[in-house]
Amino acid sequence: MSIEIRNVSKDFGTFHALRSVNLDIESGELVALLGPSGCGKTTLLRIIAGLETADQGHIVVNGADTTSKHVRERNVGFVFQHYALFRHMSVFDNVAFGLRMKPKATRPAEAVIKQKVHELLGLVQLDWLADRYPSQLSGGQRQRIALARALAVEPEVLLLDEPFGALDAKVRKELRRWLRRLHDDLHVTSIFVTHDQEEALEVADRVVLMNSGQVEQIGSPQEVWDHPASPFVYGFLGDVNLFHGRAHEGEMLIGEDQHGLRLASPEHSDVQDSKAFAYVRPHDLDVQRYVVGLNTADQPRGIVAKLTRAMVIGPIARLELLPLDASAAGSGDIIEAQIPAQHYRELDFKEGDTLVLTPRKARVFVA
Secondary structure, X not given: OOEEEEEEEEEEOOEEEEEEEEEEEOOOOEEEEEOOOOOOHHHHHHHXXXXXXXXXXXXXXXXXXXXXXXXXXOOEEEEOOOOOOOOOOOHHHHHHHHHHOOOOOOOXXXXXXXXXXXXXXXXXXXXXXXXXXXXXXXXXXXXXHHHHHHHHOOOOEEEEEOOOOOOOHHHHHHHHHHHHHHHHHHOOEEEEEEOOHHHHHHHXXXXXXXXXXXXXXXXXXXXXXXXXXXXXXXXXXXXOEEEEEEEEOOEEEEOOOOOOEEEEOHHHOOOOOEEEEEEEOHHHEEEEEOOOOOOHHHOOOOEEEEEXXXXXXXXXXXXXXXXXXXXXXXXXXXXXXEEXXXXXXXXXXXXXXXXXXXXXXXXXXXX
């Protein structure tokens, strides 16, 4: 089922939850609504479901306007963060609930319901738990049962609101892989809300980045990671360092001219001496030792910083550095760099050493 969201806005008093949101979702697609708390992603999901009413705009499903339809008429499956399973019902009865609540004219026979429920429990790999109660299940098992219950009514659209948010990191990672495999088998048009960047990038076909009630960027996980459309997107998708400077005719200067670092920014070739800032991911920083007493001209070109902390975690060494020129990184912020642990050992860096950081890749924005 395809979904068209057209100029959807929603206010809660003076708070603008959504501002003229437009979005197209293709049939069979798995889309992530990603953004910080309060950005409007859950409000949009609830409007699609019919649990909230938009102040303006339309929701069109397969060419039919469903904006004024009651939630019961929309044929959506909804999975909540905290499972919302009925505690007094067994796993079997929880999954069967939606089928048994159908109008008498469309309600399947009990034998058909029994077969359907066991098929769904097999699909989520929990058929052996049919007689247990929610309190006897782990968090990951409860969430899979909640998903089976949502799928039981054969929804045209599956909506998931922070489905793994209440689970620990290991279970969350296992379940998102499982959800991706399940979606590949079923091809139900699905939208899930998350504030977890890794989750969205790993699971979704497309990611919708939201901020302050608006869509900042839409694209495949690779597109939004490689080509962030705005400073917000760059800053939200993973760890990033922010450097301040001036842009002029296709270059950005960080630091003082004679000691500074110049970054090519051909996309800003028409800019004349304007305030600018560059985003650099920790793994895109080249790290070298600053040699005391060496002529400035012979030193590596880059940002001079003191190593304040080093953490070797598995194959990666994570470095925290304080720039000696506080104006290079905003308000003297700590700079984070990542290098292979073996490389770190070979260079024999020690906390307190002065190092030079040179970006291999940067994205420049003009203020």
